Amino acid sequence: MYDKRPQIKKAALFKPEDFRFDPDTKTCLCPAGKRLYSNGSNCVFSGYRAIKFQGAQQDCVPCTLCNQCLRRPEKTRTRQVAFFLGKAPGRESHTDRIKAKIDSDLGKQMITRRFATVEPLFGNLRGNKGLDRFTLRGRSKVDGQWKLYCLTHNIEKLAHHGYGC
Incomplete structure (x- = not known):
């Protein structure tokens, strides 16, 4: 039989919109206020330019919000996030x-x-x-x-x- 009791939902994870990205200085702050490091400033995903950021282990491992930030905290130690900047030049579809x-x-x-x-x-x-x-x-x-x-x-x-x- 189908269990009709209300299911306990897992806490929603932080989305890229929850991170504070400054396109002028190309910096990013996580919801906990820690600065993420840039680990790719001119990446291309499916024809779109992006900037990738990653948190430092010293900030992410002891963070109290890591359960809301990481999908699998037992496997992944730091959060990565990417921000898209528009279409990549020279790659016209x-x-x-x-x-x-x-x-x-x-x-x-x-x-x-x-x-x-x-x-x-x-x-x-x-x-x-x-x-x-x-x-x-x-x-x-x-x-x-x-x-x-x-x-x-x-x-x-x-x-x-x-x-x-």
Whole structure:
């Protein structure tokens, strides 16, 4: 049976917001008021710059708040904390690059042409002809089926513009 009695919750741990970080002097104070040492001033995590700090053993081991600060005080003796400073320079993601390309004047022209040429093809094949899925499996078979779909579309275009008479 499920135990419905109220569970005793473990004390919430300190979060990075509980530490006082000064970006101008690049210093950090823990909730107990002790100064943490910088152990990485220009780190990159997932494309973001960060500054890492770590507490000194002489401050963290005797501290009365270590149960609220450390997840496993029996294994880890000092607290580490990182503060993010924004995106790292020179590490532009693929998404950021494509956004910049699409937002440029040339990109807007390319998208306009794509909507005028490619999108009607998909709309015609899916909406008018009901060709909305591939029935074959494997790259070469699907490629052949796609070419047949396109051939069907192009033959219809030619017929409507008077090339089949």
